[in-house]
Amino acid sequence: MHTPLVLSPLEGIPLIQAGDDLVGFILQASEQQSILLQNNDIFVITQKIISKAEGRIVDLKTVEPSAYALDLAGETHKDPRLVELILRESNAVIRVGHDVIVVEHKLGFVCANAGVDQSNIEPPERALLLPEDPDESARRIRQQLEVETGMHLGVLIIDSHGRSWRVGVIGVSVGLSGMPGVVDLRGKSDLFDRTLRITVVAAADELAAAASLVMGEANEGTPVVHVRGFPYPLEDGNMSQLLRSRETDLFR
Amino acid sequence: MHTPLVLSPLEGIPLIQAGDDLVGFILQASEQQSILLQNNDIFVITQKIISKAEGRIVDLKTVEPSAYALDLAGETHKDPRLVELILRESNAVIRVGHDVIVVEHKLGFVCANAGVDQSNIEPPERALLLPEDPDESARRIRQQLEVETGMHLGVLIIDSHGRSWRVGVIGVSVGLSGMPGVVDLRGKSDLFDRTLRITVVAAADELAAAASLVMGEANEGTPVVHVRGFPYPLEDGNMSQLLRSRETDLFR
Numbered sequence: 001m002h003t004p005l006v007l008s009p010l011e012g013i014p015l016i017q018a019g020d021d022l023v024g025f026i027l028q029a030s031e032q033q034s035i036l037l038q039n040n041d042i043f044v045i046t047q048k049i050i051s052k053a054e055g056r057i058v059d060l061k062t063v064e065p066s067a068y069a070l071d072l073a074g075e076t077h078k079d080p081r082l083v084e085l086i087l088r089e090s091n092a093v094i095r096v097g098h099d100v101i102v103v104e105h106k107l108g109f110v111c112a113n114a115g116v117d118q119s120n121i122e123p124p125e126r127a128l129l130l131p132e133d134p135d136e137s138a139r140r141i142r143q144q145l146e147v148e149t150g151m152h153l154g155v156l157i158i159d160s161h162g163r164s165w166r167v168g169v170i171g172v173s174v175g176l177s178g179m180p181g182v183v184d185l186r187g188k189s190d191l192f193d194r195t196l197r198i199t200v201v202a203a204a205d206e207l208a209a210a211a212s213l214v215m216g217e218a219n220e221g222t223p224v225v226h227v228r229g230f231p232y233p234l235e236d237g238n239m240s241q242l243l244r245s246r247e248t249d250l251f252r
Numbered sequence: 253m254h255t256p257l258v259l260s261p262l263e264g265i266p267l268i269q270a271g272d273d274l275v276g277f278i279l280q281a282s283e284q285q286s287i288l289l290q291n292n293d294i295f296v297i298t299q300k301i302i303s304k305a306e307g308r309i310v311d312l313k314t315v316e317p318s319a320y321a322l323d324l325a326g327e328t329h330k331d332p333r334l335v336e337l338i339l340r341e342s343n344a345v346i347r348v349g350h351d352v353i354v355v356e357h358k359l360g361f362v363c364a365n366a367g368v369d370q371s372n373i374e375p376p377e378r379a380l381l382l383p384e385d386p387d388e389s390a391r392r393i394r395q396q397l398e399v400e401t402g403m404h405l406g407v408l409i410i411d412s413h414g415r416s417w418r419v420g421v422i423g424v425s426v427g428l429s430g431m432p433g434v435v436d437l438r439g440k441s442d443l444f445d446r447t448l449r450i451t452v453v454a455a456a457d458e459l460a461a462a463a464s465l466v467m468g469e470a471n472e473g474t475p476v477v478h479v480r481g482f483p484y485p486l487e488d489g490n491m492s493q494l495l496r497s498r499e500t501d502l503f504r
Contacts (some may be wrong), residue, residue, distance in 0.1 A: 004260040005466050095502040102502060110417040160453075164416050164503035165362040166424075167496050168434040168454030170461065182420040201412075202420030203465060209422065210462030213455060214257050216483060231468060244419050250347040250354060251416035251503050 005229040007044075007214045008035065009222035016223075018055035023144040026224055035226055040234050042154035042227040043145070044211035047130055047174050048117065049223045050137050050157055056129040058085060076101055082116060085127055089114035094252060100162075107134065107174070108243045110252065111161050115174070131157070134175020135238045142177040154179030154227075154234050158208040164251060171212020173204040173242055179234050180204065181241030202242060203232055257481040259296075259466045260287065261474035268475075270307035275396040278476055287478050292486050294406035294479040295397065296463035299382055299426050300369065301475045302389050302409055308381040310337060328353055334368060337379055341366035346504060352414075359386065359426070360495045362504065363413050367426070383409070386427020387490045394429040406431030406486045410460040416503060423464020425456040425494055431486050432456065433493030454494060455484055 010029040016022070026043060051057075065073065065080035069087055073080035076099055083101065087093075090103035100112045107130065115130040131137045134157045142155040157175035162168075173181065186199040211225040246252055262281040268274070278295060303309075317325065317332035321339055325332035328351055335353065339345075342355035352364045359382065367382040383389045386409045394407040409427035414420075425433065438451040463477040498504055 004258050005462070006256050006258050007462075008256040097500075097502050100502075163454075163496075165496055165501060166454060166457065167494050168452040168457065170454050170458050172418075200420040201464075201468075202415075202418060202422050205418065205420065206422050206461040206465035209458040209460075210257065210259075210465065212453075213458035213462065214483065216453075231466065242418050242420065244415075244417055248349075249417060250349050250352075 003229045003231075005210070005227070005231070007210055008033065008226045008228075009214050010224040010226060011222070013049070013223055016049040016052040018052065018057070020053045022049065022053050023141055023148065026145070027148060029224065030226060033226075037149050037151050037153070038228065039152045040154070040228075040230065041151065042156060042179055042207070042230055042234075043141075044156045044158055044207065044225045044227060045141070046215060046223040047115070047134065047157050047159045048128065050131045050134070050141075050175075051128050054131055054137065056131060058127050058129060060085075060125045060127060072096060072101060082113075082118070082127055085116050085129070086114040089116060089129060104252070105130070108239065109172075109174070111159070115159055130159070130174060135177060136175075138175040138177035146178075152178070152234060154230070156204055156207060156211070158212060160212060171208040171210075171215075173208045173239065175239055176204050176237055178236055179207075179230065180232060181237040181239060183232050203230075204237065204242060255481045255483075257462070257479070257483070259462055260285065260478045260480075261466050262476040262478060263474070265301070265475055268301040268304040270305065270309070272305045274301065274305050275393055275400065278397070279400060281476065282478060285478075289401050289403050289405070290480065291404045292406070292480075292482065293403065294408060294431055294459070294482055294486075295393075296408045296410055296459065296477040296479060297393070298467060298475040299367070299386065299409050299411045300380065302383045302386070302393075302427075303380050306383055306389065308383060310379050310381060312337075312377045312379060324348065324353060334365075334370070334379055337368050337381070338366040341368060341381060356504070357382070360491065361424075361426070363411070367411055382411070382426060387429060388427075390427040390429035398430075404430070404486060406482070408456055408459060408463070410464060412464060423460040423462075423467075425460045425491065427491055428456050428489055430488055431459075431482065432484060433489040433491060435484050455482075456489065456494060 060081040063081040065084040069084040073083040092104045095102040117128045138155040158171045159174045160169040161172045181204045183201045183203045215222045312333040315333040317336040321336040325335040344356045347354040369380045390407040410423045411426045412421040413424045433456045435453045435455045
């Protein structure tokens with residue numbers, strides 16, 4: 001009998017400020033929803049509240065756009081200071097569209113506008129960057145959760161990304177600890193004893209999409225989702241498992 | 253109080269043959285797991301068993317490769333007859349890699365090898381094509397489910413796709429009925445009354461990824477997942493909602 005996968009949004013997490021104790025809020029909210037943590041449970045957390053807790057907010061008035069940022073801002077109808085931040089957060093610009101700059105982020109993944117965000121931040125003249133090292137943020141949060149609960153847990157930090165070829169955003173992993181990024185099924189055989197065509201499953205990204213569906217995008221009322229029933233062993237992984245090298249990428 | 257999203261793999265669905273009554277198997281398996289269907293429940297079904305039930309199996313011995321197929325087969329180390337099938341299923345070849353042909357499928361989406369599959373099919377000299385019209389397959393299955401249960405249900409047909417930029421496959425939608433492909437949040441405002449940066453959520457693809465995680469990739473033991481708690485109204489959608497037009501696509 002397979003167990004179901006159950007994703008429960010946590011209620012009552014307050015608006016996060018720099019320096020807040022996320023783990024305290026997460027454990028308090030879990031307790032108020034009568035979620036008794038078990039080994040192999042996972043918490044999925046939106047990057048926004050991690051970035052806020054880590055103080056990754058930039059006042060746009062302090063940002064001086066370069067000539068290149070001014071050019072790109074004209075092309076994309078964006079605030080030149082925002083474009084400057086996007087460039088500073090990136091290794092390379094991959095594509096420029098009417099209203100989007102697709103980059104390879106310094107963290108290694110390809111995404112729109114380097115994950116720099118102006119929604120749900122007050123006042124509007126500020127922007128929120130991704131956490132500086134999301135794997136390390138996940139590791140720190142997991143360690144604190146495990147110390148306080150005595151359970152073996154996973155932590156997954158997610159963002160919403162647009163895709164090539166398809167409309168709409170989906171949740172994707174940006175940092176993780178205590179769970180695998182990918183699950184390698186090479187060597188497993190199919191029902192008729194042939195080797196599987198599909199060999200590597202992006203299990204963390206599948207969970208990221210699932211949790212994002214539960215969080216919704218409209219607000220930060222539910223920035224954390226509790227997960228029970230993840231179907232693979234919680235082997236410790238990291239983001240680099242999920243990043244395709246430039247050499248094997250047909251679309252970079 | 254938000255409700256949890258619960259994904260339950262259905263046990264005991266037998267190996268599917270052409271002409272099999274999928275709906276009968278699904279309802280029987282649900283009953284055996286004591287799942288009492290409710291309005292707004294969704295069944296997520298892997299395309300493989302739909303294709304098999306619809307008889308979309310091709311004997312490779314009947315396939316005559318074109319000169320172009322022979323060329324591409326050499327480049328990608330694939331069976332030329334398989335490449336010929338891939339080309340017949342496609343509108344255009346987008347990229348060719350060492351072991352993959354990325355195409356725009358006749359159904360409109362971009363994917364590897366046109367979704368033509370050789371795993372879990374006996375004997376090995378055969379290949380399985382995607383359903384001819386997966387939205388219509390989903391509609392037909394949903395209609396039959398609704399007639400037999402009296403409930404308003406959604407049906408989502410999924411496959412596993414590789415991605416640009418990232419390692420590993422994730423579940424994605426290939427056909428749907430009775431549920432939205434995307435959810436448009438334009439006009440909704442964020443916590444501080446600004447218009448949302450993220451406007452369109454690919455809700456069906458997020459659910460596809462979630463269900464795929466539950467199914468696993470190693471076998472067809474769990475080709476159907478029952479879903480309760482999808483957080484958006486079950487407005488009738490279709491695949492075209494999820495397909496980016498060539499004109500707005502920066503990666504085609």
